[in-house]
Amino acid sequence: MSLLEVSDLSKRFGGVVAVDGCSLAVAPGSITGLIGPNGSGKTTLFDLVTGFLQPDAGEVRFESRPITGLPPDQVHRRGIGRTFQLARVFPRLTVLENVLVPVRRAGLLGLLSGATTRGEVRRGHEMLEFLGLTHLADQPAGRLSYGQRKLLELGTVMMSRPRLVLLDEPAGGVNPGLLESIAARIRDLNAAGTTFLIVEHDMGFVMGLCGTVLVLDRGRTIAGGTPAEVRADPAVLDAYLGA
Amino acid sequence: MRPRPGARWLGPGAATVLALAALAVPLVADTSTVNVGVFTLMYVGLATAWNVMGGYTGYISLGHAGFFGIGAYTLGLFVNHLGVPGGYGPFLAVPIAGLVTAALAVPVGWIALRTRAATFVIVTIAFMFMLQILATNLRGLTGGSQGLGFPTPQDWSPDFVDVPFYYAMLALAAVGIAASWWIRHSKLGLGLLAIRDDEDRALSLGVPTWAFKMTAFVVSAALVGMIGGVYGYYVTYVYPQFVVDPLVGLSMVLMAFLGGTGTIAGPVLGALLLEPTQLELAYFAGSARLYLVLYAAVFLAVILFLPRGVIPSIAERLEARRSAA
Amino acid sequence: MDLVLEAAVLGVLTGGVYALMASGLTLIFGVMRIINVGQGALVVLGAYLSFALFRTWHIDPFLGLVVTMPVMFLLGVALEAVFIRPLRTDREALSVLVTYALALGIEGLLGLVFTTNFQQLSVWYRTASFPVGGLRIADVYVYGFLLCVAILGALALLLYRTTFGAAIRATMLNRTAAQLIGIDVERVSALAFGIGMATAAAGGVVFGITTAFNPGSHYDLISRLLTIIVLGGLGSLRGAIVAGLLMLVVEDVTSVLVTPTWATFTFFVVLVLVLLTRPQGLYGLRARAGT
Numbered sequence: 021m022s023l024l025e026v027s028d029l030s031k032r033f034g035g036v037v038a039v040d041g042c043s044l045a046v047a048p049g050s051i052t053g054l055i056g057p058n059g060s061g062k063t064t065l066f067d068l069v070t071g072f073l074q075p076d077a078g079e080v081r082f083e084s085r086p087i088t089g090l091p092p093d094q095v096h097r098r099g100i101g102r103t104f105q106l107a108r109v110f111p112r113l114t115v116l117e118n119v120l121v122p123v124r125r126a127g128l129l130g131l132l133s134g135a136t137t138r139g140e141v142r143r144g145h146e147m148l149e150f151l152g153l154t155h156l157a158d159q160p161a162g163r164l165s166y167g168q169r170k171l172l173e174l175g176t177v178m179m180s181r182p183r184l185v186l187l188d189e190p191a192g193g194v195n196p197g198l199l200e201s202i203a204a205r206i207r208d209l210n211a212a213g214t215t216f217l218i219v220e221h222d223m224g225f226v227m228g229l230c231g232t233v234l235v236l237d238r239g240r241t242i243a244g245g246t247p248a249e250v251r252a253d254p255a256v257l258d259a260y261l262g263a
Numbered sequence: 264m265r266p267r268p269g270a271r272w273l274g275p276g277a278a279t280v281l282a283l284a285a286l287a288v289p290l291v292a293d294t295s296t297v298n299v300g301v302f303t304l305m306y307v308g309l310a311t312a313w314n315v316m317g318g319y320t321g322y323i324s325l326g327h328a329g330f331f332g333i334g335a336y337t338l339g340l341f342v343n344h345l346g347v348p349g350g351y352g353p354f355l356a357v358p359i360a361g362l363v364t365a366a367l368a369v370p371v372g373w374i375a376l377r378t379r380a381a382t383f384v385i386v387t388i389a390f391m392f393m394l395q396i397l398a399t400n401l402r403g404l405t406g407g408s409q410g411l412g413f414p415t416p417q418d419w420s421p422d423f424v425d426v427p428f429y430y431a432m433l434a435l436a437a438v439g440i441a442a443s444w445w446i447r448h449s450k451l452g453l454g455l456l457a458i459r460d461d462e463d464r465a466l467s468l469g470v471p472t473w474a475f476k477m478t479a480f481v482v483s484a485a486l487v488g489m490i491g492g493v494y495g496y497y498v499t500y501v502y503p504q505f506v507v508d509p510l511v512g513l514s515m516v517l518m519a520f521l522g523g524t525g526t527i528a529g530p531v532l533g534a535l536l537l538e539p540t541q542l543e544l545a546y547f548a549g550s551a552r553l554y555l556v557l558y559a560a561v562f563l564a565v566i567l568f569l570p571r572g573v574i575p576s577i578a579e580r581l582e583a584r585r586s587a588a
Numbered sequence: 589m590d591l592v593l594e595a596a597v598l599g600v601l602t603g604g605v606y607a608l609m610a611s612g613l614t615l616i617f618g619v620m621r622i623i624n625v626g627q628g629a630l631v632v633l634g635a636y637l638s639f640a641l642f643r644t645w646h647i648d649p650f651l652g653l654v655v656t657m658p659v660m661f662l663l664g665v666a667l668e669a670v671f672i673r674p675l676r677t678d679r680e681a682l683s684v685l686v687t688y689a690l691a692l693g694i695e696g697l698l699g700l701v702f703t704t705n706f707q708q709l710s711v712w713y714r715t716a717s718f719p720v721g722g723l724r725i726a727d728v729y730v731y732g733f734l735l736c737v738a739i740l741g742a743l744a745l746l747l748y749r750t751t752f753g754a755a756i757r758a759t760m761l762n763r764t765a766a767q768l769i770g771i772d773v774e775r776v777s778a779l780a781f782g783i784g785m786a787t788a789a790a791g792g793v794v795f796g797i798t799t800a801f802n803p804g805s806h807y808d809l810i811s812r813l814l815t816i817i818v819l820g821g822l823g824s825l826r827g828a829i830v831a832g833l834l835m836l837v838v839e840d841v842t843s844v845l846v847t848p849t850w851a852t853f854t855f856f857v858v859l860v861l862v863l864l865t866r867p868q869g870l871y872g873l874r875a876r877a878g879t
Contacts, residue, residue: 070467096469104467110460112525113453121457123450123469180469323681325625325688374860377867381822384623384684385814386863392811393856400849507807513688520685552704552803555696562689566682567674 021084023048023184023215024069024100029078030239031061031068038064040239041078046184051206051216053226053247056236057260062219063105065236066186070102071095082184097124101182105189107169109176111162115153118161118172119144122180143179150205151175167198174205184215191222203229227251235259285433289426297425301497303538304432305490309511310518310530311439312486315446316479317516318524321459322380324480325512326387327487329394332506333367334360334488335495336398339411342496349416354431357492364488365481372480376473391507398503410502413495428497435493439486443527446482455479456525487515510558514541521565523572532573537561594723595844599837601729602798604736607832609791609809610816611740611825612784618760618823619780622672622683626691628810630785633694634660634792635801639707649709649793650731656789664785668778691806698803709796732794739790740829743783747825756780760823808852815859821872830870834858 022045031039039061046052054062067073069080071092080088087095110118120140148154151171156164161172170190177185190206191199199222206229210216220226226233227247235243235250237259243250250256285304289297309331317323338360342353375386398405405411416424446452454475457465466472495501505511514537515530522533540561548554569576613627624630637656638649647655671690675682716727747753758766759776767773795801795809816835820827835855843851862869 072463072467092463092466093469093471096467102467104464108461108464110457110464112460113456117453117456120450121453121465121468121470123454123471176468321678321681323684325684374863377863378818381617381621381623381680382818382867385818386859388625388811389815389818389856389859392807393853396850396853396856400853509688509692509807513685513692516685520682550700552696552699555692556700557696559689559693559696563671563686563693566686566689567671571677 021048022046023083024217025079025081025084026065026069027079027081029065029068029080030076031064031073032076037239039068039075042236042240044234044241044244046215046217047232048183048215049210049213050232051210051218051230053230053233054217054219054236055221055223055226055233055250059238060236060259061239062236063188064239066102066188066219069095070100070186093123096122096180096182099181099183100186101177101180101184102186103170103173103177103188103190105192107166107173107193109161109164109169109172111160113161114158115161115164115172116141116144116148116157119147119176119179122176124180147175147179150208152201167194170194170198170202171205174202178209178214182214184217185209187216187218187220189220190218191220191225199225282437289429294422294425297429299539299542301425301429301432302542303534304429304436305494306514306518306534306538307531308432308436308439308490309487309515310522310534311436311443311527312483312490313515314519314524314530315443315486316476316483318519318526318530319446319452319455319459320476320479322376322383322476322480323516324375324387324483325384325516326389326391327483327515328508328512329371329387329391329506330364330368330484330487331491331494331508331511332394332398332501332503333364334491335501335505336405336411337363337488338492339413339495339501340404342414343411347414349414350418351427353413353496354427354493357431357435357489360492361485361489364491365485368481368484369477371484372477376476376480391512394506395503398506405501405503408503410500411495413499413501415499428493431493432490435486435490438489440527440531442482442486443530446479447527451475451478459525510541513562514538517562517565520572521569523575526572526575529572529575536573590723591844592841594725595840596837597720597723597725598729599840600833601725601733602840603833603836604733604740605791605794605798605832606812606816606836607829608736608739608787609795610813610820610828610832611743612787612791613813614817614820614823614825614828615743615756615780615787616784617817619756620672620683620777621680621763622687623680623814624687624781624784625684625810625814626687626694626806627784627788627813628806628808629691629694630660630664630788631792631795631809632801632803632806633698634789635709635796636698636702636707636792637789638793638796639702639709642709642711648711649797650735653735653790653793656793657786660785660789661782664782665778667785668781672781673774673778691810695803695806702803704802704804706800706802707796708800709793711797714797728794728797732798735790735794739787740825743787744825746783752779812855815855817869819859819862819869821869824869824871827869827871 024046026042026044029039029042042065056062064073068075071090074089079086082098082100087098110121148157153168153172164172190202194202203225206216218226218230230247232244233247233250234241235256242259243253243256288300313327338353338356341356341359347353371390375383378386399408454465454470457470458472458475462472518533518537519530521537522531523529544557545554548557609627609631613624616622616624634656637659638652641647641652641655642649671686672683675686713727717724718727747757755771755776758771759773763773816831817828819835820831835858838854838858839851842854
C-alpha cells in the first residue's frame with residue numbers, strides 16, 4: 021500500500037505543459053529520490069501535491085484518501101510536510117519561535133493551545149538539540165547561515181510529526197561538510213518512521229541516501245527502481261544527455 | 264518563552280510602575296493634564312489594537328477609522344434608544360459597541376482578506392469611504408451630516424467630568440494591551456507573525472492563515488470600536504467625518520510604526536511619544552492647514568529615519584553594544 | 589431615456605479623465621509595487637498649478653500643460669528619490685504611509701497658499717456645448733476626453749513601441765529578471781513615478797475645469813482612483829482604462845436612474861462585487877498561494 025499515490029496528474033501554464041499525466045507511488049517508510057533534468061516538472065509536482073497549485077487533471081492520494089486540490093494548510097495537517105528549494109525560515113522570529121509555528125490542529129482547540137505550554141516549548145528545545153541549534157535559540161532566524169537555515173527548515177517541518185516529507189533540493193547550496201550531517205538527520209528521522217520524497221540534483225547525495233529513485237522527464241515518470249537500476253537505464257541517460 | 268530583546272527592559276517591574284502612575288494621574292493633576300491623558304490613553308489603545316492586525320500580520324489597514332466611527336455611532340444609537348441618561352450608564356454599554364463593531368468587521372474582513380496585502384490596504388480605504396456615505400445618507404439612523412448626540416452627564420462638575428473618561432480609556436487601553444500580550448504569546452500570535460514573514464510558508468506548515476487573519480482583524484476592530492464609543496461620548500457628538508478621519512486612522516498606524524510594530528510595548532511607546540506632540544502641534548499651528556503640513560513633516564521624518572521603529576532600533580543598538588563588549 | 593443616454597455619454601467622457609488619472613497610479617504600482625495614496629493630492633496639485641498659471645497670466649489650462657506636465661514630471665522624480673527610494677525594509681507598507689503623509693502635506697501647503705475656498709478653472713468656453721444627436725455635450729468634456737485619449741495613446745506608444753517602454757514592462761513583470769539583463773530598475777522607477785505625476789497634471793487640468801475643487805478634494809478622488817485600479821487589476825493599464833470608463837458610466841447612470849445621493853456608493857458596491865468573484869480584478873494576474 022503506497023503512502024503517496026499520484027495518478028495521471030497534469031498541469032499546464034499557458035502553452036507549457038509542466039506536468040504531463042504523471043503517475044508515481046511512494047512506499048511507506050522509504051527514502052525515495054526524485055530526479056530528472058531541469059524543467060522536468062519536479063517542483064511543480066511538489067506544488068501540486070501540497071496544494072500550492074491546482075491540477076488540471078489527475079488525482080493525488082495520501083494514505084489512500086484523496087487530497088487533490090486541498091489548500092496547503094490542510095495538506096500539512098493531513099500529514100505531509102515540505103521544504104522549499106531556497107531554504108525558507110521566518111527571519112524575524114527567533115529560532116525557537118520558528119519551530120513552534122507549525123499547527124497540527126486547527127479550530128478553536130488548536131488556537132487556544134498556547135505556544136507557551138510547557139510541552140510544546142520542551143519539544144521545541146528537543147528539536148533544536150536534535151538539529152544542533154540550541155545555542156541559537158533566541159537569535160532571529162534571519163541571522164542564520166544558509167546551512168543552518170536548511171536545518172531549521174527541516175526541523176520546523178518535522179514538528180507536527182508529518183508521515184511524509186517532501187524535500188526540495190536539501191543539498192543545494194550546502195557546503196560538503198554539512199551535507200553528511202543533513203543526510204544523517206534524514207536517516208535518523210526515517211528510522212523513526214518518516215517517509216521522505218527528495219528532489220535533488222546532487223547525484224551522490226541521492227544515490228547514497230535513497231532506497232528507491234524515480235526519474236521525471238518532461239512532466240512524466242520515465243523510470244523507477246533502485247539507484248543501481250536507474251543508473252543503468254538507457255532511457256534515463258537519454259533524458260539527461262538528449263534534448 | 265524567554266522575553267525577546269525589546270521586551271527585556273520593559274519588564275514587569277517597569278510596567279507596574281507605569282500602571283500605578285497612570286492610575287494616579289487624575290488624583291494629582293489638573294484638568295488640562297487629565298484631558299491630555301484621555302487622548303493619550305485613547306491612542307495607546309488605538310495603536311495597540313491596530314497593531315494586533317497591522318503589526319503582527321503585516322496587513323496594513325488604513326480604514327480602521329471606520330471601526331472607530333462604527334463604535335461611536337453604535338454607542339450613541341444604543342444609549343439614545345434606551346434613553347440612558349448621561350453619567351456612568353453609557354460606559355456600561357461600551358462592550359456592546361465592541362460586539363457590534365466585531366460583527367460588522369466579519370463581512371468587511373471576508374471581502375478584504377480575499378486579496379493579497381497590497382489590495383487589502385485599498386479595500387480598507389474603500390470600506391471607510393463607503394461607511395462615510397452610509398453615515399451621511401442614512402439620515403434616519405445616523406442623523407446624517409447633522410450628527411448624532413450623546414446624553415450629557417448633568418451632575419458632573421467641569422473639574423470632574425474628564426476623570427471617568429480618563430479611567431474608561433485607561434481600562435480599554437489595559438484590555439487592549441492584555442489582549443495583545445495574550446495573542447502574542449499564543450499559537451495564534453506566532454502564526455500571525457509567521458504570516459507577516461512568509462505567508463505561503465506559514466500555510467505549508469498548517470497555519471490556517473485565513474482564520475488567523477480574520478481573528479486578528481475582528482479583535483482589532485472590536486477594540487477600536489469600543490474606544491470610538493467612549494470617544495464619541497466624550498466629545499458628545501458624532502459626525503460622518505469621524506468615520507474617515509485621516510488623523511485618527513493614520514495616527515494609530517504611525518504610532519505603531521514609531522514604537523515598533525510586532526512588539527507589545529511599541530505602540531504604547533509610540534502613542535506616549537506622539538500624541539502629546541500632536542496636541543502641542545495642533546495648539547502651536549493654530550490653523551488646520553499648517554497643522555497638516557507639520558504633521559506630515561513629523562510623519563515623514565519618523566518613517567525615513569526610524570523605519571524599524573524606536574524599540575527595535577534601540578534593542579538592536581543595545582544588542583550590538585552587548586556583543587561587542 | 590434621453591437622460592440615461594446623456595448620463596452614459598457623460599460617464600464615458602469623465603471616465604476617460606479618471607482613466608487617465610488612474611493610469612499613472614497603476615503604472616507606479618506595476619513598476620514599483622507601491623500604492624501611491626497621494627495620487628489624488630497630486631492631481632489636485634496639478635489643478636492648482638494650472639489654476640495659478642491661469643489666474644496670474646491667463647494661460648489656458650490646456651496650453652499650460654506644456655509647462656505643468658514637465659514640472660510635475662521633474663517633481664515626481666525628485667519625490668521618488670527623496671521619499672521612496674530610501675525605504676529599504678517593509679517597502680510596500682511604508683510607502684503607503686509615506687505617500688499618505690505626502691498627500692496630507694500637499695493638502696496643507698495648498699491650503700496655506702490658495703486657501704480652502706473652492707476653485708474652478710473657469711475657461712471662457714466652459715459653458716459652451718454642441719449638439720450631438722438629441723443631446724447637448726459640453727465642449728470641455730469633449731476636449732478633456734480628447735486630451736485623455738491623446739495622452740493615454742502616447743503612454744501606450746511609449747510602453748509598447750519604445751525600448752524604454754520595454755524596460756518598464758520588463759520591470760513590471762519581474763524586477764529581478766530585469767535587473768539581471770541590465771535594466772537600471774531604480775532609474776526606471778524614478779521615471780515611472782515622474783510619468784505618473786505627469787499624467788496627474790493632465791488629469792488635474794480636466795478635473796479642474798469640470799469640477800470645483802479645494803485642497804481637501806483629494807480624498808474623494810483617491811478613493812475612486814484606488815477603486816478603479818483594483819477593479820481593473822493592479823498594474824494593468826488596459827484595466828485602468830476599462831475600469832475607469834465602466835465605473836463612471838455606472839455612477840452617472842445610477843445618478844439619473846436612482847438618485848444622486850447614492851451614486852458614489854455604487855462605485856464601492858461594484859468593487860465589492862468584483863472582489864467577491866474575481867479578486868485580482870478584470871485584467872489582473874492571479875496571485876494565489878505558492879506561485
